[in-house]
Amino acid sequence: MDLKNITIGQYLKNTASTFSNDTAIVFQKEEKKLTWKMVDELSDEYAKGLMALGLEKGDHMAIWSTNKVEWILCFLAASKIGVCTITVNINYRLEEVERLLEQSDAKALVFMDGFRDINYIEIVNEIIGRAKKGINKTGRQLKHFIHFGDKECENAIELSQVIETASETTDKQFEHRMMELDTHDVINIQFTSGTTSSPKGVMLTHHNLINNSCYTGQLLKLNNKDSLCLAVPFFHCFGLSAGILMCIGSATAMVLVECYRPVEVMKAITNLKCTALHGVPTMFIRILEHEEFNKYDFSTLRTGLVAGAACNEDTIREIINKLGMKEVQIGYGQTESSPGCTQTLADDPIEKRVSTVGKPLPYVEMKIVDIHTGKECPRGASGELCTKGYHVMKGYYKNEILxxxxxxxxxWLHTGDVAFVDEQGYYHICGRLKDTIIRGGENISPREIEECLLMHPCVKDAQVYGVPEKHYGEEIAASIQLERGCHLEIEEIRRFLNDKLARYKIPKYIEFCKKYPITSSGKIQKYVLKEKMIKRLKKVSFS
Structure with a gap:
């Protein structure tokens, strides 16, 4: 199959034309079921409403919501009119959201009532209030706050009102806007944490996302008779590209799970007879180890993708044997590569399926280079994994240096991952050059957490790093030096971070140090702290 040179709007319309009455989305929680024709027509109305609101090609619109039908429709609507979407993590709190909106130059924000103990409406009102007082630039830059949900938000317009204004945009105006778009236009920016404290905005094009998602679905052999249980968050590239867009390309029904909970996933699979399930290793482990596992029927499951973090061989074998996913595949990638680079195949030898991340996707080039010389390594030798092709991002938003x-x-995109390729051409991931923590598929910047810790008047210095953990792949640990004469309890540290960071970024393991190990040049040896912490964790339990 050749590379597609179309836009996301055209991508959807092709599927809607061929599979118009087939099921596209099922959201059991809200008793919603949409066909591909309905998804296309509804997203057209959303798009016209956004145009009537004044959003132009090249504008940015942030979406802050769980896996809901509205998320999908807003994304598709924006894509149809050239409005670039900014995906917002549902766990973010005030300072994180405010920083993201400002950094992304968002002109509109679509948001729901809230998630768990985070009240999005209160946060939006606070952002607007702070802007009026001159505390931030975000509220002045944002022109439109669009709300949907059961509650009311006096500082926002309702999404239903936006749809009602669709008639103000003519079919001719809408069609003209769609014709203006190019497959290489940036249509989505994903902010991902790396080793720096400031998240980097990964710019992805129609071309990036369409082709990567299409090949992912093709290798999984998905079609319009399949249904994918989709609990992977849409605000991650995995959920957007290998979830929503992959289903559009293969006409596979999306069975939505609003946010990951093992019981909700198991119910969806059993009740709606899903044939595929995506997830990071943590998701699968929590299902396999759940006390109610045997109550549910997984007999319809056939395939799916395990990606987002390293997965051990035993877990893959359990996914195959206990969940019955005989054709499950392992994927490797990163947001900067849309995200897929490699993927195992259902007919690969079992030892390769459980111990490697497979071979490159079609039209994807890969190589391993020596970390010091930059020269390509021979097979079997470890080095930095680099990739090249249609899937590589356009760049980091407003950051030419990075x-x-x-x-x-x-x-060539330098992934920062250490890997090697074996004699049969299968890739093996060994680790990371950088110290980014990947906890349950979430990329976490240690520096961001360190900077928050340093805001505490009693904290003199802080070093944050990841330590191995069975369920999440990694957990966050912190070694903290206190100012002379200060005393803090571990729970005081956690309470201090509670309003500054999403819950998953708060260190699970915390220790207080009088001094850090340093090199002869005075640099802190974080890896020594990490090794000591790992040894301690094997002997004792931390608070």
Missing amino acids: TKRAIDREG
Whole structure:
């Protein structure tokens, strides 16, 4: 199959034309069921409403919501009229959301009532209030706050009102806007944490996302008779590309789980007879170890994708044997590569399926380079994994310096991961050059947490790092130095971080140090702290 040179709007319309009456989305919680024709027509109305609101090609619109039908329709509507979507983590709190909206230059924000103990409406009102007082620039820059849900938000317009204004945009105006778009336009920016405290905005195009999602679905052999249980969050590239867009390309029904809870996933699979399930390793482990596992029927499951973090061999074998996912595949990638780079196949030898991340996707180039010389390594030798092709991002938003560091002059994306390729051409991931923590599929910047810790008047210095953990792949640990004469309890530290960071970023393991190990040049040896912490965790339980 050749690369597709179309836009996301055209991508959807092709599927809606061929599979118009087939099921596209099922959201059992809200008793919603949409066909591909309905998804296309509804997203057209949403798009016209956004145009009537004044959103132009190239504007940015943030979406802050769980896995709901509205998320999908808003994303597709924006994509149809050239409005670039900014995905917002549902766990974010005031300072994180405010920083993201400002950094992304968002002109509109679509948001729901809230998630768990986070009240989105209160946060939006606070952002607007702070802008009026001159505390931030976000509220002045944002022109439109669009709300949907059961509650009311006096500072926002309702999404239903936006749809009602669709008639103000003519079919001719809408069609003209769609014709203006190019497959290489940036249509989505995903902010991902790396080793720096400030998240980087990964710019992805129609071309990036369409082709990557299409090949992912093709290798999984999905079609319009399949249904994918989709609990992977849409605000991650995994959920957007290998979830929503992959289903559009293969005409596979999306069975939505609003946010990951093992019981909700198991119910969806059993009740709606799903044939596929995506997830990071943590998701699968929590299902396999759940006390109610045997109450549910997984007999319809056939395939799915395990990605987002390293997965051990035993877990893969349990997914195959206990969940019955005989054709499950392992994927490797990162947001900067849309996200897929490699994927195992259902007919690969079992030892390769459980111990490698497979071979490159079609039209994807891969190589391993020596970390010191930059020269390509022979097979079997470890080095930095680099990739090149249609899937590589356009760059980091408003950050040419970091873009040039990530993508070299020849177009190779340097992933920062250490890997090797074996004699049969299968790739093995060994670790990371950088110290980014990946907890349950979430990329977490240690520096961001360190900076928050340093805001406490009693904290002199802080070093944050990841330690191995069975369920999440990694957990966050912190080694803290206190100011002379200060005393803090571990729970005081956690309470201090509670309003500054999403819950998943708060360190699970915390220790207080009088001094850090340092090199002869005075640099802190974080890896020594990490090794000592791992040894301690094997002996004792931390608070």
